Amino acid sequence: MKDKNCIFCKIIGGEIPSAKVYEDDKMLVFKDIEPKAKVHLLAIGKDHFGFISEMDSSREELLKYMFSKIPGIAAENGCENGYRLVINQGKDAGQTVFHLHIHIMGGETLPW
Ligand code: 5GP
Ligand code: ZN
Numbered sequence: 001m002k003d004k005n006c007i008f009c010k011i012i013g014g015e016i017p018s019a020k021v022y023e024d025d026k027m028l029v030f031k032d033i034e035p036k037a038k039v040h041l042l043a044i045g046k047d048h049f050g051f052i053s054e055m056d057s058s059r060e061e062l063l064k065y066m067f068s069k070i071p072g073i074a075a076e077n078g079c080e081n082g083y084r085l086v087i088n089q090g091k092d093a094g095q096t097v098f099h100l101h102i103h104i105m106g107g108e109t110l111p112w
Contacts, residue, residue, distance in 0.1 A: 001047055001048050001049075002048050003048040003099070006048055006097075006098070006099050007097060007099075008042075008044050008048075008097055008099035008101065009048050009099060011028070011030065011044075012028055012044070012046055018030040018031070019031040021041060021073065021076075021077050022069070022073045024069075025046070026045060026046055026062060026065055026066075027043060027044065027045050027046060027062070027065065027066050027069065028043075028044050028046065029041050029042065029043045029044075029073050029104070030042055030044075032103070036105065037084075037105035037106060037107060037108060037110060038078070038106070038107030038108040039074075039077055039078045039079050039083070039104070039105065039106045039107030039108075040103065040104070040105050041073070041074075041077060041103075041104040041105075042101045042102070042103060042104070043066055043069075043070060043073070043101065043102040043104060044099060044100070044101045044102075045059075045062045045063070045066060045100065047059060047062055048099050049099070049100055050095075050098035050099060050100055051089055051090070051098075051100065052087070052089065052100070053089075066102065070085070070102065070104060073104070074104050074106065077104075078106065078107040079104065079106035079107055081106070082106060083104055083105060083106030084103075084104075084105045084106065084110055085102055085103065085104060085105075086102070086103040086105065087100065087101070087102055087103070088103075
């Protein structure tokens with residue numbers, strides 16, 4: 001499902017350009033426009049929902065699939081020594097785009 005006002009749905013649809021590093025029928029991975037680490041990718045599913053609280057069985061399958069793909073995609077994009085995954089949820093986490101996305105950050109030793 002798509003949301004016509006969502007910037008990540010527009011990226012999936014090609015209305016907004018992005019630096020894609022991986023795409024298939026279920027998911028897309030592209031470079032964050034304001035990288036907060038040497039490597040900063042965003043993995044999104046091709047289903048518009050914002051929160052893990054909106055989980056159902058097909059979204060569970062989608063997230064499982066995305067997590068199965070992420071290690072290879074991270075390794076191929078400069079994160080062979082490790083990476084951090086972040087999913088911001090809601091206001092206190094600073095979530096700004098309400099299409100669920102997994103930040104993939106690495107390419108350097110990350111501060112903690
Ligand atoms: P959030 O704060 O919601 O977890 O993360 C949203 C992320 O999307 C931010 O890191 C921000 O830099 C990135 N972002 C927002 N708009 C765009 C865009 O149009 N293109 C790309 N590539 N990244 C975007
Ligand atoms: Zn969306």
